Amino acid sequence: MLFRGLDLAVGPGELLLVEGPNGAGKTTLLRVLCGLREPEAGEVRWAGLPLRRAGAAFRASVVYVGHAPGLKDDLTALENLAVAAALGGRAPAIDPREALARVGLGERAHVRAGALSAGQRRRLGLARLLVRPAPLWVLDEPLSAVDRAGAALVAELLRDHLGAGGLAVVTSHAPLGVPEDRVRALRLGAAAAAEAAA
Amino acid sequence: MSGGAAGAFAALVRRDLLLAWRRRGDRLVPLAFFVMVTALFPLGVSPERAVLATLAPGVVWVGAVLATLLGMDTLFRSDLEDGTLEQMLLSPLPAPVLVLAKVLAHWLVTGLPLVLAGPVLAGALHLPAPAQPVLVAGLLLGTPALSLVGAVGASLTVGLRRGGMLLPVLLLPLYVPVLTFGSGAVAAAAAGLPAAGHLYALGAILALAATLAPWAAAAGLRISVA
Numbered sequence: 213m214l215f216r217g218l219d220l221a222v223g224p225g226e227l228l229l230v231e232g233p234n235g236a237g238k239t240t241l242l243r244v245l246c247g248l249r250e251p252e253a254g255e256v257r258w259a260g261l262p263l264r265r266a267g268a269a270f271r272a273s274v275v276y277v278g279h280a281p282g283l284k285d286d287l288t289a290l291e292n293l294a295v296a297a298a299l300g301g302r303a304p305a306i307d308p309r310e311a312l313a314r315v316g317l318g319e320r321a322h323v324r325a326g327a328l329s330a331g332q333r334r335r336l337g338l339a340r341l342l343v344r345p346a347p348l349w350v351l352d353e354p355l356s357a358v359d360r361a362g363a364a365l366v367a368e369l370l371r372d373h374l375g376a377g378g379l380a381v382v383t384s385h386a387p388l389g390v391p392e393d394r395v396r397a398l399r400l401g402a403a404a405a406a407e408a409a410a
Numbered sequence: 411m412s413g414g415a416a417g418a419f420a421a422l423v424r425r426d427l428l429l430a431w432r433r434r435g436d437r438l439v440p441l442a443f444f445v446m447v448t449a450l451f452p453l454g455v456s457p458e459r460a461v462l463a464t465l466a467p468g469v470v471w472v473g474a475v476l477a478t479l480l481g482m483d484t485l486f487r488s489d490l491e492d493g494t495l496e497q498m499l500l501s502p503l504p505a506p507v508l509v510l511a512k513v514l515a516h517w518l519v520t521g522l523p524l525v526l527a528g529p530v531l532a533g534a535l536h537l538p539a540p541a542q543p544v545l546v547a548g549l550l551l552g553t554p555a556l557s558l559v560g561a562v563g564a565s566l567t568v569g570l571r572r573g574g575m576l577l578p579v580l581l582l583p584l585y586v587p588v589l590t591f592g593s594g595a596v597a598a599a600a601a602g603l604p605a606a607g608h609l610y611a612l613g614a615i616l617a618l619a620a621t622l623a624p625w626a627a628a629a630g631l632r633i634s635v636a
Contacts, residue, residue, distance in 0.1 A: 280493025
């Protein structure tokens with residue numbers, strides 16, 4: 213049992229910051245929230261509907277950037293992004309080249325993803341957020357491996373997203389640079405620690 | 411199929427063909443395996459023309475089944491490892507359509523070369539010429555069915571670390587109908603008998619696999635990703 217008794221709602225313009233020590237279940241919670249995993253008990257709702265019933269309408273509303281980059285090493289940055297955009301089912305919101313320029317990979321569009329550095333791969337993963345606009349962003353450690361400029365980019369993307377009424381659920385060990393009044397923190401691991409003590 | 415789904419289908423097929431092209435060395439392994447397995451029979455059983463002609467239908471088909479099996483484990487494995495599989499399942503488009511795109515690309519890369527190589531190998535085993543078109547027709551109907559059924563097995567074992575060992579045990583029994591009708595068609599044609607019945611059965615298996623397997627594989631993938 214990783215966590216129990218979670219009851220929370222995230223509204224437009226809000227960011228839920230999931231905190232906790234390693235192994236507290238942050239990634240698991242994120243995967244439950246975007247429907248990749250079923251909770252053992254309880255239910256996740258999107259716009260009032262359980263995820264299973266919301267189905268494709270929910271999946272059109274969420275972009276997940278997880279630990280695994282979701283990139284093919286043998287494809288170029290641009291090819292990777294084009295496939296990600298096609299999986300969105302709609303025409304990309306902005307041209308993939310433009311998205312690459314925005315995340316600082318404009319010069320690397322035709323480099324294979326496998327030849328990019330860890331930080332650049334992270335940025336390429338984040339470019340998905342631009343080509344596939346969705347009200348809910350679920351980001352697992354978006355600041356891992358990125359440099360200072362990359363962290364500023366994440367902060368800017370998140371501020372724009374929240375300002376436009378978007379929702380975000382994010383795990384991070386470093387400050388995100390988002391206005392405090394938009395952030396709600398959820399601390400995992402307390403339940404597990406209490407259980408271990410009992 | 412809506413425009414978005416057709417676009418994503420095409421994008422996935424193109425992506426997997428491109429990936430196969432950039433790793434073309436790996437993709438030749440099933441074909442090389444097919445050639446070698448069939449070449450073992452003249453060496454191991456008998457080089458006699460009459461013996462080989464009798465064995466040819468079964469040998470070519472067993473070779474095709476084993477070669478398909480060899481490539482099956484890779485269908486979803488790299489997608490699971492690099493996270494593109496979870497992105498696929500998070501797409502608002504129907505997962506079975508996306509699975510079908512992957513199976514189609516996989517068949518074009520591993521199945522189609524077997525269809526093309528089949529008659530050459532059968533000729534080397536002295537299969538009578540009139541049976542050749544039946545062999546090609548059977549392989550054309552049968553190998554996509556093998557890929558589709560294989561995708562269901564691969565979807566279930568992709569999450570297991572030793573899935574590659576389990577997969578053949580899981581799939582070989584399911585491949586038996588395709589094998590019997592496929593080699594049965596060739597044997598019938600070689601004996602001068604009508605082979606249409608066998609081919610119809612293969613067509614029915616393919617239709618059934620094409621309708622059911624993508625859904626089953628999509629469900630299997632959801633379990634494996636969780």
